[in-house]
Each structure stands twice: as structure tokens, then as C-alpha cells.
Amino acid sequence: MEKRGIGKIALLLSLGDGDIESLQKYYENKNYIIYRGQAGSMDSKKIIAAIETAASREDIIRENYHEEHALYHAIIEALSGYCRGQVLLGEVLRSAGLTFTIVRGTLVEDEPSSGNWIAVVLYGQIGSPRRGFEHEAIGMGIQPI
Amino acid sequence: MEKRGIGKIALLLSLGDGDIESLQKYYENKNYIIYRGQAGSMDSKKIIAAIETAASREDIIRENYHEEHALYHAIIEALSGYCRGQVLLGEVLRSAGLTFTIVRGTLVEDEPSSGNWIAVVLYGQIGSPRRGFEHEAIGMGIQPI
Amino acid sequence: MEKRGIGKIALLLSLGDGDIESLQKYYENKNYIIYRGQAGSMDSKKIIAAIETAASREDIIRENYHEEHALYHAIIEALSGYCRGQVLLGEVLRSAGLTFTIVRGTLVEDEPSSGNWIAVVLYGQIGSPRRGFEHEAIGMGIQPI
Amino acid sequence: MEKRGIGKIALLLSLGDGDIESLQKYYENKNYIIYRGQAGSMDSKKIIAAIETAASREDIIRENYHEEHALYHAIIEALSGYCRGQVLLGEVLRSAGLTFTIVRGTLVEDEPSSGNWIAVVLYGQIGSPRRGFEHEAIGMGIQPI
Amino acid sequence: MEKRGIGKIALLLSLGDGDIESLQKYYENKNYIIYRGQAGSMDSKKIIAAIETAASREDIIRENYHEEHALYHAIIEALSGYCRGQVLLGEVLRSAGLTFTIVRGTLVEDEPSSGNWIAVVLYGQIGSPRRGFEHEAIGMGIQPI
Amino acid sequence: MEKRGIGKIALLLSLGDGDIESLQKYYENKNYIIYRGQAGSMDSKKIIAAIETAASREDIIRENYHEEHALYHAIIEALSGYCRGQVLLGEVLRSAGLTFTIVRGTLVEDEPSSGNWIAVVLYGQIGSPRRGFEHEAIGMGIQPI
Numbered sequence: 102m103e104k105r106g107i108g109k110i111a112l113l114l115s116l117g118d119g120d121i122e123s124l125q126k127y128y129e130n131k132n133y134i135i136y137r138g139q140a141g142s143m144d145s146k147k148i149i150a151a152i153e154t155a156a157s158r159e160d161i162i163r164e165n166y167h168e169e170h171a172l173y174h175a176i177i178e179a180l181s182g183y184c185r186g187q188v189l190l191g192e193v194l195r196s197a198g199l200t201f202t203i204v205r206g207t208l209v210e211d212e213p214s215s216g217n218w219i220a221v222v223l224y225g226q227i228g229s230p231r232r233g234f235e236h237e238a239i240g241m242g243i244q245p246i
Numbered sequence: 247m248e249k250r251g252i253g254k255i256a257l258l259l260s261l262g263d264g265d266i267e268s269l270q271k272y273y274e275n276k277n278y279i280i281y282r283g284q285a286g287s288m289d290s291k292k293i294i295a296a297i298e299t300a301a302s303r304e305d306i307i308r309e310n311y312h313e314e315h316a317l318y319h320a321i322i323e324a325l326s327g328y329c330r331g332q333v334l335l336g337e338v339l340r341s342a343g344l345t346f347t348i349v350r351g352t353l354v355e356d357e358p359s360s361g362n363w364i365a366v367v368l369y370g371q372i373g374s375p376r377r378g379f380e381h382e383a384i385g386m387g388i389q390p391i
Numbered sequence: 392m393e394k395r396g397i398g399k400i401a402l403l404l405s406l407g408d409g410d411i412e413s414l415q416k417y418y419e420n421k422n423y424i425i426y427r428g429q430a431g432s433m434d435s436k437k438i439i440a441a442i443e444t445a446a447s448r449e450d451i452i453r454e455n456y457h458e459e460h461a462l463y464h465a466i467i468e469a470l471s472g473y474c475r476g477q478v479l480l481g482e483v484l485r486s487a488g489l490t491f492t493i494v495r496g497t498l499v500e501d502e503p504s505s506g507n508w509i510a511v512v513l514y515g516q517i518g519s520p521r522r523g524f525e526h527e528a529i530g531m532g533i534q535p536i
Numbered sequence: 537m538e539k540r541g542i543g544k545i546a547l548l549l550s551l552g553d554g555d556i557e558s559l560q561k562y563y564e565n566k567n568y569i570i571y572r573g574q575a576g577s578m579d580s581k582k583i584i585a586a587i588e589t590a591a592s593r594e595d596i597i598r599e600n601y602h603e604e605h606a607l608y609h610a611i612i613e614a615l616s617g618y619c620r621g622q623v624l625l626g627e628v629l630r631s632a633g634l635t636f637t638i639v640r641g642t643l644v645e646d647e648p649s650s651g652n653w654i655a656v657v658l659y660g661q662i663g664s665p666r667r668g669f670e671h672e673a674i675g676m677g678i679q680p681i
Numbered sequence: 682m683e684k685r686g687i688g689k690i691a692l693l694l695s696l697g698d699g700d701i702e703s704l705q706k707y708y709e710n711k712n713y714i715i716y717r718g719q720a721g722s723m724d725s726k727k728i729i730a731a732i733e734t735a736a737s738r739e740d741i742i743r744e745n746y747h748e749e750h751a752l753y754h755a756i757i758e759a760l761s762g763y764c765r766g767q768v769l770l771g772e773v774l775r776s777a778g779l780t781f782t783i784v785r786g787t788l789v790e791d792e793p794s795s796g797n798w799i800a801v802v803l804y805g806q807i808g809s810p811r812r813g814f815e816h817e818a819i820g821m822g823i824q825p826i
Numbered sequence: 827m828e829k830r831g832i833g834k835i836a837l838l839l840s841l842g843d844g845d846i847e848s849l850q851k852y853y854e855n856k857n858y859i860i861y862r863g864q865a866g867s868m869d870s871k872k873i874i875a876a877i878e879t880a881a882s883r884e885d886i887i888r889e890n891y892h893e894e895h896a897l898y899h900a901i902i903e904a905l906s907g908y909c910r911g912q913v914l915l916g917e918v919l920r921s922a923g924l925t926f927t928i929v930r931g932t933l934v935e936d937e938p939s940s941g942n943w944i945a946v947v948l949y950g951q952i953g954s955p956r957r958g959f960e961h962e963a964i965g966m967g968i969q970p971i
């Protein structure tokens with residue numbers, strides 16, 4: 102099997118399809134730090150805050166600006182992909198309900214020389230704040246840490 | 247099992263992980279039209295052209311502007327997510343090598359009332375035009391058709 | 392006389408110059424569905440909501456996501472043109488007072504084969520929230536429906 | 537009749553609908569300087585150059601940077617509205633064929649105190665470089681001069 | 682010594698390094714109008730309002746739309762540079778604390794023929810709303826006035 | 827004297843005003859790595875390449891993707907600030923002639939705990955490709971390394 106990149110690991114976990122728990126354990130045993138959570142809001146800063154809070158609480162990043170900066174930029178890139186351009190939700194009358202996945206570890210599995218990176222994936226629904234009037238969206242940001 | 251959305255179907259196929267052929271057949275039997283191809287360039291218009299050409303050749307879209315417009319906007323949204331903001335590759339000295347997946351069918355599987363949509367997913371590498379100096383990226387666009 | 396496109400029809404109605412009522416009737420007799428309304432706010436989501444509400448109430452779009460999605464994207468494109476880039480009003484201390492025009496019908500008049508489309512035009516003033524310190528702006532979005 | 541703004545004057549002339557020549561003369565007699573031309577390209581800089589060249593040749597702007605800067609920013613705002621976001625044509629495999637209209641004069645007709653401004657309107661078609669696979673677009677930029 | 686541009690004058694004053702007061706006086710004697718103030722917020726419109734208020738109160742711009750428009754666009758360009766792309770602060774959970782500098786005068790010192798321009802420079806910190814988790818940022822906008 | 831941030835160090839060196847050589851030596855003695863170069867083009871990728879090449883040749887970054895990625899994102903942020911929004915030069919018929927400054931060292935001078943960062947500052951002229959029809963611009967990107 103081809104070696105997976107940190108992005109693919111985060112994407113597979115995000116999609117939550119198949120035996121996710123085994124997959125998560127498999128990569129935790131390879132020293133990846135992994136967290137999956139949920140966030141939903143018309144307010145983009147609440148989604149960002151939910152991810153940052155989870156990353157701190159779960160010790161995915163250490164309490165220094167260097168690492169917080171890497172996480173923040175990964176989140177913003179993921180959100181930019183999710184929004185497909187302008188990072189706006191409620192301001193343009195739309196809402197997001199999503200699963201976020203944070204993965205920290207080597208850029209490529211079993212390649213320590215690829216260095217330590219952090220990947221953030223957002224996968225869920227985006228649309229009008231009215232049930233059924235929404236479609237799926239995805240975004241991913243990857244930063245060295 | 248939860249019903250999958252057209253986006254998740256396209257994403258799982260894009261990641262090319264596990265038994266993709268069975269998955270593709272499974273959804274083709276449910277009347278989804280599916281195509282996976284490869285494109286790599288510093289020139290974003292070549293990537294767009296490769297996807298448009300494949301969609302026409304494989305009869306995923308009919309030869310009318312209505313459908314071509316839906317496909318085009320899905321591609322641009324996917325590319326915007328892949329680039330995380332500005333749809334620029336060579337202009338900012340970066341290159342993309344990716345798998346594109348086009349899926350046409352109902353927004354949610356087994357829900358004919360959800361209508362016909364087209365999803366385009368781009369998954370691959372983005373980075374400097376120098377092997378190993380790149381990381382993964384993903385983008386998805388979904389449009390009614 | 393050259394056949395007009397749906398965009399020109401919406402633009403002429405937006406400018407509200409000359410005998411608008413005759414023009415509107417002329418195109419309603421050709422099966423175009425037309426609505427003109429007013430909106431003014433520093434809050435972009437209020438402008439979007441005003442247009443969406445009018446479109447539903449006036450039965451310009453049917454109650455399904457397919458059509459709501461087409462309308463939404465047409466509105467966002469129009470707003471993006473009106474704002475000339477970032478879809479921000481109050482966030483950058485500016486306000487908009489505008490007429491919105493929604494037109495649904497064939498892409499080109501008297502050409503049924505051009506398919507059904509929806510055009511949204513915003514025309515009005517944009518500027519500082521202080522009378523006289525504003526200039527005109529326009530934006531148009533067109534989507535298949 | 538309500539006094540028209542410089543934007544509306546430029547828009548009416550752009551749409552080229554009705555007795556444009558009389559309208560142009562009417563406003564030239566009110567000291568507006570007006571020019572209408574055509575440009576078509578997948579290359580945005582060619583469209584910008586066509587407008588700048590026409591403005592210089594027709595003496596709409598004087599040969600100084602102050603005025604050239606006002607014109608340039610008006611063009612870019614118009615192009616940004618026309619493209620609805622990113623100012624990209626060929627880079628995203630699309631082409632524009634348009635009429636550009638440049639109007640210089642007071643911000644509001646018969647109101648000398650409103651000062652001198654320049655308006656640029658682009659109106660035409662945007663789409664794939666294939667006849668019939670395109671829809672209308674509009675953009676307007678207004679700057680003090 | 683090379684003649685300085687209005688941008689460099691504003692930048693040197695912004696950095697607040699060395700004998701700023703002498704520098705300010707030196708350029709005020711050359712008929713530049715200069716103001717330096719502070720603003721800090723997660724709300725971009727408050728920063729814009731602080732600069733506009735200061736410019737009016739200090740008589741850097743006259744009470745007409747022509748000049749207010751030039752100032753506004755210079756501020757937005759400066760803010761866009763400061764934010765490096767999307768003009769968003771609190772919406773993406775970040776805060777700015779900055780010195781703003783407004784300079785009005787000729788584009789190049791001692792060159793009256795270069796015309797009158799206004800430069801706005803923002804220099805300060807941007808980051809998470811938590812002390813020490815921020816880095817420096819700069820932005821400058823220049824407009825004819 | 828207040829401790830300077832890495833951004834201010836890079837900015838002061840960029841402005842090239844006063845005794846730059848002493849300033850550069852002063853910070854080199856504090857273990858900052860500094861390089862100043864020139865680039866001019868209508869082609870943004872040439873400017874990026876000039877900076878990347880200089881950074882490699884001068885050993886400001888090590889030959890690994892971790893560091894190259896930090897540099898690249900710092901450059902893009904600087905260019906985005908310089909362009910005030912869309913990272914486009916020739917595509918929108920404008921040209922840049924600038925000094926670039928790369929500084930690597932602690933985020934704040936004499937504060938080793940602030941970690942290692944890289945700052946890129948671009949300062950110069952932007953405008954039409956015609957001498958004298960240009961104004962100053964600045965942009966800065968800062969990334970952990």
C-alpha cells in the first residue's frame with residue numbers, strides 16, 4: 102500500500118466512513134495526534150474558536166505562539182477552502198454544520214524526515230439556515246509545526 | 247448505514263483508498279455517472295480544460311450551455327478550495343498534480359427528490375515546482391444540473 | 392431590433408429610466424417573471440434576505456433547493472459585482488441603498504432553446520453612512536435554473 | 537425627471553438600447569466627455585490597455601499620473617464587478633467580449649458641486665471561449681478625478 | 682539624499698523609530714499635513730472610523746465627498762495590506778492594535794508637479810485576542826486627492 | 827529603547843533610509859540573518875523566484891520543505907499586502923519595482939523565548955509600465971520557521 106500523507110489521513114477520518122476508530126488507533130500508534138469534533142454556526146469565529154479550544158485542551162499544540170500560529174493558519178486555509186473564496190458565513194446569509202479533524206504528525210507516514218506538520222480538515226454542510234437547503238463542503242489546511 | 251451525499255461519494259472516490267472500483271460500480275448501479283482522471287500543471291486553465299474535456303467525452307454533461315455552466319462553476323469552486331483563496335498556480339510560482347473526480351446524480355443517494363447535481367473534487371499535491379516540496383490539497387464544488 | 396439577453400432586460404428594468412412599466416409588461420407577456428424591490432442596509436445578509444424573501448413570496452422560484460441555490464448564487468455574484476471584490480458592507484464602514492431586480496426566463500428573448508435562467512441585478516448607491524457621501528454601483532449575477 | 541448620476545449615464549450608454557446617439561449628445565452638451573468602444577479577449581490586460589489607450593487618445597484624461605491613476609482604479613473596479621470577484625479571464629479558461637463606456641463629468645448631472653468624477657462601465661458577454669457558451673456580465677467603477 | 686516619496690514619509694513616521702518629532706516637523710515645514718493616532722479592535726469598522734474621524738477633526742481632508750472618497754479608498758487599501766487579503770478581523774477571530782499615520786502632500790517631496798496625494802499607513806500587531814499571540818503587520822494605501 | 831520586532835527590523839532595512847549598514851550589522855551581531863535584494867517585473871512569479879533563490883543561496887533557509895514552506899508563505903503574504911488584495915501584476919497591466927528584505931531570527935529582539943521566525947518585506951513602486959506613473963507600495967509576511 103502506498104504511504105498516506107497527513108492530509109489523506111485527516112480526510113479519511115473526516116469522512117467518518119467505514120471503521121474510523123480502527124483507522125484512528127492505527128495512526129495514533131504511529132505517533133499521530135488526532136482529534137475529531139463538531140461545530141455548527143453562522144459565525145465563522147465560533148467555528149475557529151471551537152477548533153482552537155479543542156486543540157489546546159487535547160494538547161495537540163503546545164502553549165506557545167509558534168504552534169498556535171501554525172494551527173491558526175491551517176484553520177483559516179481549511180475555512181477558505183470550505184467557503185470556496187471569501188471566509189464569510191452569516192455575513193452572506195449562510196450557515197455551516199461540520200466535523201473538524203485535527204491531525205499532527207509527519208507529512209508522510211513512516212517518513213520521519215518529512216518533518217512535523219498539522220492538518221485541519223473541515224467537512225460538512227453549508228447553505229441557507231434552513232434544513233435541507235444546503236450541500237456538502239470540504240476544506241483542508243496544512244502547515245509545518 | 248447513513249445515506250451518503252454526492253460530495254462524500256466524490257470524496258471517497260478521490261482519495262482512491264480501499265476498493266475504489268467496487269465503490270464506483272456500486273454508485274454507477276445507483277445511476278450516478280462517475281469519472282476519475284489526472285491532471286498536473288502550473289497553468290490553471292489546463293487543469294480546467296482537462297476536466298471539461300473529460301466531462302464532455304464521457305457524456306457526463308450534455309452539449310448545452312446550461313450543463314456546461316454548472317460544470318464550469320463546480321470546477322471553479324473546487325479549484326478555489328484547492329488553492330485556498332486566489333485561483334492562481336504558476337502566477338504565484340506553484341504547481342498542482344491532482345486527481346479529479348466528477349460525479350453526477352442525486353444530491354443524496356436514494357433520494358430522488360433531492361434533484362440532480364454535479365460534484366467535482368480535486369485532490370492531490372500543491373507546491374513549488376520541485377519534487378518533495380509540496381503538500382496535499384483538496385477542493386470540492388457542487389452545483390445543481 | 393436585436394434580441395435582448397436576460398441580463399439586459401434586468402439591467403434596463405433596474406435603471407428605472409423611461410417607461411419601465413411598459414417594458415416590464417412587454418417581457419411578462421413573453422413569459423418572463425419579473426420583480427423589482429428595494430433594500431438598504433449596512434448588513435449584507437439583510438439585503439440577501441430581502442431578495443430571497445421577495446423571490447419566494449412572488450413565486451419566482453419554486454420551494455426546492457435546486458432553485459433556491461440558483462437564486463442564492465445569482466445574488467452573491469450580483470453582490471460581489473456591486474461591492475467590486477469583497478462582499479463586505481458594514482464591516483468596512485459602508486452602506487448600500489439599492490433597487491434589486493429579479494428576472495426569470497430564457498437566456499435570450501425568443502430563443503426557447505437557450506434554456507431557463509435567473510438574473511439578479513443590484514443598482515443603487517454605496518458609500519459612507521452619511522447622505523451625499525456615496526456613489527453609484529451595479530452588480531449582476533446570472534445562473535441556470 | 538430625476539437627475540441622473542454619472543453611473544446611470546454610463547450604464548444607459550453601455551446598454552446601447554434605444555436612441556443612444558441622442559443620449560450621448562444630450563450629455564455632451566452638458567459637458568460630459570463620453571467614449572464607447574469595444575474589446576474582447578481572454579487576456580485581461582488587453583482589455584485594460586484598450587480602455588486606457590482610448591481614454592488617452594480621446595483626451596478624456598490628461599497626461600498626468602493623477603488622472604491616469606483615477607482611470608486605472610475605475611477600470612479595475614469595473615473589471616472586478618464584471619468578473620464577480622477575482623480579476624481573471626484566460627487563467628480560469630474564460631473569455632470576455634464587451635462594450636466599454638467611459639464618462640467624465642459631475643457625479644450628478646446639473647450639480648457642479650458634486651465634483652468631477654470618471655465612470656467606466658463594462659457590459660458584454662463572459663464565458664467559455666466557444667460561441668453560445670457565455671452569458672452577460674456588467675461591471676462599473678467610479679472614481680473622483 | 683534621495684527625495685522621499687509620500688509613502689516613505691508615512692512609513693518612517695509609522696515605525697516611530699528615532700527622532701520622529703523632528704521628522705514630522707521637517708515635513709510639516711515642507712507643507713505636508715501629518716497625523717499619527719492609535720486604534721485597536723477586533724472590529725475593522727472601528728479602525729476605519731477612528732482614522733476617518735481623525736482626518737476630519739485634524740482638517741487633513743476637506744468636508745466634501747471627493748476628498749472623503751480618496752481617504753476611504755486609501756484606508757481600505759492599507760487595511761487590505763495589513764490583513765494580507767481579506768479585510769476581516771473579528772470574523773476570523775483575530776484582533777489588531779496599531780498606529781495609523783495619515784500624510785497629505787505631494788507624491789514626491791520637493792516635486793510640486795507630482796500632484797497632491799494622501800497616504801495612510803497602518804503598522805502594529807495582528808493576532809489572536811490574547812497577549813503575546815500576535816505578530817507585526819503593515820499596510821499602506823495611496824490615493825490622489 | 828523599546829525592543830524591536832522582527833517586522834520593524836525588516837521594515838527599517840527595507841526603507842533604506844539612514845545608516846542601513848550599521849543597522850544591518852547591529853542585528854547580524856544579534857544573530858539575525860539578513861538579506862536585501864532588488865526585483866522588478868510585471869510577472870509576479872519572477873519576483874517570488876528572485877526572493878526564493880536569494881534565500882537559498884544566502885543560506886537563510888535550510889534545504890528542507892519545512893523551511894521553504896515558511897518562506898513561501900511569508901513571500902505570498904508580503905506580495906498580497908503589496909498588491910492590496912489580488913496577487914496580480916501584469917494580468918492587470920501593472921508592474922512592480924521593489925527592494926525585498928528577508929530577516930530570520932527571534933520574533934522580538936533579545937527574547938529567545940519568542941522563537942524563530944522569518945519576515946519578508948517588499949517595498950517599492952507599483953503602477954503602469956510607464957516611468958512616473960507609479961506610486962509606492964509595501965507588504966510584509968511573517969511566519970514561524
Ligand SMILES: [Mg+2]
Pocket residue numbers: 170174816968
Ligand atoms: Mg500570521
Ligand SMILES: [Mg+2]
Pocket residue numbers: 315319533671
Ligand atoms: Mg456564470
Ligand SMILES: [Mg+2]
Pocket residue numbers: 236388460464
Ligand atoms: Mg453552492
Ligand SMILES: [Mg+2]
Pocket residue numbers: 605609823961
Ligand atoms: Mg493605486
Ligand SMILES: [Mg+2]
Pocket residue numbers: 526678750754
Ligand atoms: Mg468608491
Ligand SMILES: [Mg+2]
Pocket residue numbers: 243381895899
Ligand atoms: Mg502551504
